Amino acid sequence: MTRKNIRINPDFTRVIPRFFNSGNERSLQIINKVVDMEETMVCEVLDGVLKEFSCRYKNIHDVFDNHYSRISHLVPSGMKVTKERQHLLGAYFTMEYSLEAAALFNPSVVEAPDQSGLQPGEKRVIVSFRATGESHISSIVFRQGIIDKDCNITLDEPAKFLQEGKLAGEKRNDKEHFARQLTQLRLPEDLHVGILHQLTDDFTYSEIDVILRNSLRGIKDPTDQQAMKQHVLELVDACYELHFSHHTTLGERVIFPVTYTEKNGIEDARFVKFIDEEGSCTYYATYTAYDGTFILPKLIKTCDFIHFEVHPLYGKGAVNKNLALFPKKINGKYAMLSRIDGVNNYIMFSDDLYDWEEPQLLQRPKYPWEFVQIGNAGSPLWTEKGWLIISHGVGPMRKYCLGAALFDLNDPTRELGRLQYPLLMPKEDERDGYVPNVVYSCGAMIHEGQVFIPYAVSDYASSFASVPLDKLLKALLK
Known part of the structure; x- marks a missing residue:
């Protein structure tokens, strides 16, 4: 393995404006106080807010308009409210949320839709991260970058302004x-x-x-x-759509929890570029929705990373965490990895992308470094020798390491080879973080004869590594 000399740390200055409401009773108290203010005082206080916060958003007035609309029904009927007073009320019902205050980790990487303007051997990629902030609420953020012919990555600078997607409406x-x-x-x-x-x-x-x-x-x-x-x-359809403005850059877009199924977090998105039988491309990502009590596996669908559809997954196999979709159908069926019992790796096949009923045991923990549990570290990678699966294993002291295994292309239930020792384990300067002694990935890719692996550093930051594909396959087939 070759580690890349790059570490992506969480940045607590990256904030989004969230609606802030402590209940109708307290909201009414605030509204009445603002309603009773003299207009000159309203303008003075609003001016101070704008001087302090307008530089942090593309258009803070739109934020205040949106948040005022959500409490306008509590304003005394018949009262004429000036635009300045509306914006001030909107400010009182706005809070800043630091997306990455706790961690920026569990990355996945896919080839970007736009591959224009590149030098030979280069590939433009999209890296997704799990951003975790206050109250341990997780969301998805993105960075775009270019991998060169030597498998080194250069990422775009983080976006200054961030924006949530517009909810197009939940399924009725x-x-x-x-x-x-x-x-x-x-x-x-x-x-x-x-x-x-x-x-x-x-x-x-x-x-x-x-x-x-x-x-x-x-x-x-x-x-x-x-x-x-x-x-x-489980009987209720929890589908919805998110849309971002075409004027936003990829790095500005944030997929933040919007429904009750995921109000406490969108966790561990595993993005994959899926190619159908006709050769067209769709990007999918499995993730874990968490509402504070129980989890629900869900699937994101997008073609352009501007418009996103979100669907729950159903069936006996769509439980627990660690679901990862194969990048194409196998023998006419969709294929998915899972870990339904929290310990072993499973594989599933289905005619329906959203319904998974018959999980089959694929791998049990075999070596000491994975005795606690084994799981995937992202979607399988196609190679001429077989399906390459980067795995994670948990061993003594709850230490997480990455491993690898190879499976038959036409029958991926058949294991062809498996590494006896970890492919990547936490080195000394990667052992400390929110969860110590962890390296973890949500999706790798193959580029210029190398397996390029983004990985999390102890559930706090993210980094990258690569390994020659031919040497890895040789080791797996030994």
Whole structure:
């Protein structure tokens, strides 16, 4: 392995404006105080806010307009509110959130859609990172870069301004169809009737989540309550779309949690460039949505990294973490890696990209450095010798290392070779961080005869390494 002399550290100055609301009662108190201010005082306070914060955003007035619109229904009816007073109210309901305050880690890398203007041997790439901030909420951020013929990477400078995607609307569910599905759970009659009674004819995941919080309070055991909630929510479509302005750069775009399924984090996105039978390209990323109680595997779809579709994954195999999609169909079926039991590697095949029902055991922990658990470190890589899977293993002292294995191209359930020793392990200056003794990756790529691997450094920062493909394959097939 050759480590690259580059370390991407979290930058706590990278902030986004978030809506800030402590409840209607306190909101009304703030609104009444601002409403009672003299207009000259309103302009004076607003002017101070603009001088201090406008340089941190492309258009802070748009932020204030948006956040004012979310509390405008609480403003006394019939009152004429000047634009300055609206912006000041918007400022009182805005907070800055530092995306990377805690960590910038678990990267993946894919070939960028635009490969124009490059020198021979160069490739433009997109690197995604898991950014973690206050309250350990994770989001996805991006950097674009160029890998040269020697597999060294040069990244664009971090964007100064950051922007969340615009939510195009959550998928609405049909109550009649949902009622038929709910019958299969055989809930207590009063609970079944109570849930349906509160639902409108069409509803979103967010709306039923609120209903379940109230309806399930009668279940005393918290474990039973959460299990019941998960079973019901699995019947609900949690799809949505995000759109970014064409005027934003890739580095400005942030995929931040927007729905209840992921309100506590979008974790460990594994991006892959997927080629279909006709040769067209789509980018997918599996990730773990976390709502503070349970997790839900989801899939991101994009063709341009401007418009994103988000879908939940279903089926007996779409559980736990560590799902990674193969970059093309195998024998006419989609293929996916998973770790449904938290210990072993599994493989699944499906005709439906979003429904995974039959996981098959693929690998068990075999060597001492992976006795605790084994999992993938991103989507498999196609080589002439077989499917190359970069793996991670956990051993003594919960130390995470990266390994590798090779599988048959036509039958990837058949292992052709596996490294006995780690491919990459934490060196001395990589052992300390938010989670010590960890190297981890969410997706590598092959470039100019090298396997290029971005990796996390102890759940805090990120770095890069490469290894000659021919030497790795030789070792795997030895």
